[in-house]
Amino acid sequence: MLPLTHYLSLSFALFFIGLMGVLTRRNLIIKLFSIEIILNATSINFMAFARLYGDAPGQVFAVLVVAMLAIELLVALATIAATCSRWKSATPDDEPDLSAQLDY
Amino acid sequence: MLNHILSVFRTYMHGDGAVLLPEMQLFLFAIGTLAMDAWAANTSNEKHGSNPIFQQKYWNPAVALAGIAFSAFTLWMLRARILQSGDLAGFHLTLVVDSYFVFFSALLLVATALAILLSVNCAGISVVRQGRYYALLLFACMSMMLMVSAVDLLVIFLAVEAASISAYFLAATPGLSNRSPSAAVRFLFSSALGSALVAFAFSLLYGLSGATNISQVAGALARRHNVAKVITLSHQSGSQMLQLLLSRLPEAVHWHSFTLEALPIAAFTLVSVGMILKFAAPPFQPEFNRVNGETDFGIPSPVILYLAGAYAIAAVALLLRSLFTIFADSQNIWWYIIAALAIGGISYGVLASLRQTNLERIIVYLSIANMGYVLLGVVAANEGAATAMTYYLLTYLFMVTGVFGILIAVRGRNTCAGGLNDLSGLRQRSPVTALLLIIFVLSLAGAPPTAGFFGRYFIFRSLLETGHRYIAWFVALSSLLVAYSYLRVAVYAWRGDKSETESAAESFGIPEAIVLGVCVFVSLAAGLYSEPFTRMARYAFGQ
Numbered sequence: 001m002l003p004l005t006h007y008l009s010l011s012f013a014l015f016f017i018g019l020m021g022v023l024t025r026r027n028l029i030i031k032l033f034s035i036e037i038i039l040n041a042t043s044i045n046f047m048a049f050a051r052l053y054g055d056a057p058g059q060v061f062a063v064l065v066v067a068m069l070a071i072e073l074l075v076a077l078a079t080i081a082a083t084c085s086r087w088k089s090a091t092p093d094d095e096p097d098l099s100a101q102l103d104y
Numbered sequence: 105m106l107n108h109i110l111s112v113f114r115t116y117m118h119g120d121g122a123v124l125l126p127e128m129q130l131f132l133f134a135i136g137t138l139a140m141d142a143w144a145a146n147t148s149n150e151k152h153g154s155n156p157i158f159q160q161k162y163w164n165p166a167v168a169l170a171g172i173a174f175s176a177f178t179l180w181m182l183r184a185r186i187l188q189s190g191d192l193a194g195f196h197l198t199l200v201v202d203s204y205f206v207f208f209s210a211l212l213l214v215a216t217a218l219a220i221l222l223s224v225n226c227a228g229i230s231v232v233r234q235g236r237y238y239a240l241l242l243f244a245c246m247s248m249m250l251m252v253s254a255v256d257l258l259v260i261f262l263a264v265e266a267a268s269i270s271a272y273f274l275a276a277t278p279g280l281s282n283r284s285p286s287a288a289v290r291f292l293f294s295s296a297l298g299s300a301l302v303a304f305a306f307s308l309l310y311g312l313s314g315a316t317n318i319s320q321v322a323g324a325l326a327r328r329h330n331v332a333k334v335i336t337l338s339h340q341s342g343s344q345m346l347q348l349l350l351s352r353l354p355e356a357v358h359w360h361s362f363t364l365e366a367l368p369i370a371a372f373t374l375v376s377v378g379m380i381l382k383f384a385a386p387p388f389q390p391e392f393n394r395v396n397g398e399t400d401f402g403i404p405s406p407v408i409l410y411l412a413g414a415y416a417i418a419a420v421a422l423l424l425r426s427l428f429t430i431f432a433d434s435q436n437i438w439w440y441i442i443a444a445l446a447i448g449g450i451s452y453g454v455l456a457s458l459r460q461t462n463l464e465r466i467i468v469y470l471s472i473a474n475m476g477y478v479l480l481g482v483v484a485a486n487e488g489a490a491t492a493m494t495y496y497l498l499t500y501l502f503m504v505t506g507v508f509g510i511l512i513a514v515r516g517r518n519t520c521a522g523g524l525n526d527l528s529g530l531r532q533r534s535p536v537t538a539l540l541l542i543i544f545v546l547s548l549a550g551a552p553p554t555a556g557f558f559g560r561y562f563i564f565r566s567l568l569e570t571g572h573r574y575i576a577w578f579v580a581l582s583s584l585l586v587a588y589s590y591l592r593v594a595v596y597a598w599r600g601d602k603s604e605t606e607s608a609a610e611s612f613g614i615p616e617a618i619v620l621g622v623c624v625f626v627s628l629a630a631g632l633y634s635e636p637f638t639r640m641a642r643y644a645f646g647q
Contacts, residue, residue: 008311008363011307015304018300022293022297028289028293031293032293032296035293035296035297035300038297038300038301038303038304039300039303041304042300042303042304042306042307045304045307045308045310045311046307046310048311049307049310049311049314052311052314053314055314057258057310057315057316058310060258061257061258061261061306061307061310061316064258064261064262065261065303068261068262068265068303071265071269072265072268072269072296072299075269075272075273075292076272076292076293076296079272079276079288079289079292080289082276
């Protein structure tokens, strides 16, 4: 069994990658991915600790985090899709810097 | 068979069900609103003609208000029950009903009821199909009540996510300028980042304690502090001691004393920053200042009110509960972090509000400052501070609702009002409106006989009592800036404007009149005769 520190290092690395992504990237989709990376780091933490303690709550929490991640992704993508279609068709000039964000 | 089912149901309602009953009622009424909305879309309006009682515009909010009334009644019954037989707990100690829950749930129910009343005649909302809008308000209220009631990390996380998702949808309600989704995207990203940070902090807490119940987590954190010391000592005093430690305390092998000391602080910081990101989320949208200069958020005013009022109150309530249970024993460490965050929030909110010319945005930025004052009460953390914080939240809700009520009334059918210049001449057009606005604004600014003054004064006093003299002076001095920022609004409302004297006077509908009446009563009464209100505030912490 790998020591706990390995799992923690991985999850902290993912956490900081996600945090930097949210704070520095301008593209909305990439920002969304970064938030999901933080939540994945959370899942890894929970699984590692559940294995350390050998109990169920951590595993349940990890599964719930995945479910919540899916729901949030869905809502966020729906909102982004609604916004982008509006920027492209209705009022592109009102949102110059926002529409620029969506170009990869 | 039926008897058996009934008896099972009855046992459930006396046990776990009672703990969840207020939330369940809200949920059922929300589903009912949705169902009736779908039914109304199928049956055309011709059948009922123009009879206003049958208009969707009125009976959707009426059903939602009925749900809130039922829930409030149940809450009242629960209050009597916990007075008799102590706090209730259910669902394997994941939900509790204590005085803290009763107080904040009542506050959230009132906030939701006021938001519903203000939505009835709001120009932005009467366009959309409203059933889902009111259902979303009820869902949001339900999840926020769960946030206050939950004492298990898992349930807290679920409730926070449920409240956030309702809030995302609410923020995406098309507003006046039909630009809502972009505001919703901004709100969504800061709020989602907040919940991700909170989730990560919860994983650390679970890892440190091996439990998800917050009182068990608190106990484990308190023990960890000693374990860290023992590990450090054993590392210093040789291998024999280390062997002994490993035989007595097997989990010590996984931990280093540094991580044991650092991880709780990391978890604490993440929880605080995450919750602050959630309640300070709406105005963290600098792009909106550049878009068309003066336009509104694009979110309907009642929704902004709900996000800056109820949503913020729920986040603060959850933060307070977690601070006072999970991190209770290390108050001497974390008060620096909270003080820094609160002072930063106050400064940011005040300075940003000085540059704004849009009434909504001024109020929303200053709401960050107000939540900062509430958090400074956590720094003092004595009995007076607990009363001060709940009193502040209680009165703040009514004052800010009053301002938004005026704003919605002033707007009426006029789509682009909301700038400070639109307020000028309000005194000539409608003296009553101007007077009410000035009362609310003076109260928010903290003028002496009003509720706002006492809220800030109680915080100031408790900070002095606990010896945080510099922070107390910061409160006093920054209050002057806050007052200046609010009084700007009052000056615009009072200032005459000769060009527009002939325009129509603002007319209140019955819902707005009720809201404004309640709000002006609380803003004045809580200041002039504060005893009943401070008693309510004391009740929240079971004093």
